[in-house]
């Protein structure tokens with residue numbers, strides 16, 4: 013039977029140095045230790061000496077923590093957000109949750125100064141653990157495909173650093189990403205055409221599940237960027253493999269939450285549920301590699317094009333890097349982008365006056381509904397960009413950012429030893445009046461640099477002076493690598509949607525979210541879409 017474990021351990025080397033290693037072992041056969049950071053002798057500076065000992069930090073013991081989840085317990089049936097809020101009420105703005113089943117202790121902090129200290133000390137290879145099932149799948153279950161490559165989401169240390177420095181120029185360079193604008197715009201047009209077939213012209217409501225349609229748009233968009241392939245998911249006859257892939261991707265965050273975030277025994281015993289997860293993952297791998305093979309043949313027949321697409325550039329690096337990166341893009345780029353789009357649309361629907369101001373900008377960019385977006389026409393969209401930022405401020409799709417400390421740190425006056433997890437509660441802070449004036453109000457003007465018109469005046473004083481309070485895509489060398497792609501996709505879709513329709517929110521209740529690894533809209537989601545036309 014496979015015996016797999018991965019754990020973070022600290023070792024004191026003879027020279028007093030502490031090496032921080034990730035230990036991945038399978039029946040003792042595959043043993044990989046990644047030395048993440050060498051740090052000098054233990055910290056002895058005044059700040060550290062004066063800080064309160066780590067053991068005094070508020071927080072439950074392991075047993076108490078478990079009891080909270082039992083019937084009648086304080087955290088029974090709570091989602092991640094509710095759980096964090098209750099814990100904060102019980103323990104304050106910094107508290108520690110003991111690590112269980114091989115996971116490190118995690119310090120939860122709601123102090124932006126701690127965020128800054130954590131990020132400023134993360135080093136060149138920041139550590140964000142959490143998706144051990146990825147690592148297991150790629151390195152232990154399918155080494156035949158991945159050949160030791162873990163990918164961005166799960167690799168750490170130098171392996172992560174080498175991978176990231178290879179793919180950064182491909183995915184983070186604005187011009188490289190923007191070469192997809194024309195096709196992404198075409199996909200958005202097709203999305204609107206599809207909505208038109210689902211829209212009741214009398215009531216202006218949709219007969220279809222809007223959230224699901226948005227996921228199909230997000231899938232079609234990211235798979236074009238990653239695989240240079242149109243999946244046909246916005247048509248009535250999608251490619252059957254794409255349809256299967258889309259369904260698997262839909263399950264992905266739920267599985268990952270179950271096996272990577274919640275306590276699970278899979279590292280010791282492969283439950284039937286975990287085996288099903290591996291099968292799903294196998295299917296995702298097979299379908300994706302088939303698409304890559306097909307695209308590769310296409311590229312070979314058409315070698316002398318001037319600009320190479322994202323997939324060609326990734327393949328030029330190394331086949332395994334390309335396979336792992338494409339899969340990470342598909343996994344990380346569907347629910348995030350569709351949830352973000354739905355969220356921003358919801359805020360604009362609840363704030364019709366802001367939506368009208370935005371439409372003024374969009375009418376200049378796209379005077380005719382059927383027109384096309386160009387690099388030039390989409391360069392200057394300050395109000396749209398401010399609306400996107402404001403939507404993600406009120407509802408950050410990733411409610412917290414995570415790091416493992418690679419040095420001893422003082423956080424909120426407590427000593428925090430290296431090797432501890434730190435969860436930075438950005439969502440709570442960006443919704444607090446302490447950091448954003450009138451934080452409950454949707455106020456895109458707080459993000460503007462200068463006035464746009466007499467009725468659109470910049471209001472930078474309503475924005476936090478601390479840049480660490482608002483970080484929807486994370487921060488530093490390990491920041492979201494899909495940020496530029498996500499922004500381009502979201503902008504393109506919102507231009508089209510809000511240029512075509514006046515959007516209102518129909519339910520009496522606010523938009524609800526379920527929280528797993530990210531926040532996903534759920535419950536009653538109904539918009540009214542009234543055509544705007546060309547003669548406004």
Ligand code: HEM
Pocket residue numbers: 140164165176234340341342344345346348349352409410413414483484485486487488489490491492493494495497498
């Ligand atoms: C609105 C949409 C998105 C949001 C809000 C978002 C947010 C985030 C955040 C907060 C992180 C962690 C960053 C950190 O630890 O500092 C992250 C990591 C990541 N994201 Fe995104 N993301 C989005 C879209 C995408 C897309 C479209 C892709 C596909 C290319 C993507 C791929 C990734 C990957 C691969 C990582 C891991 C990066 C690494 O560890 O080096 N994300 N994302």
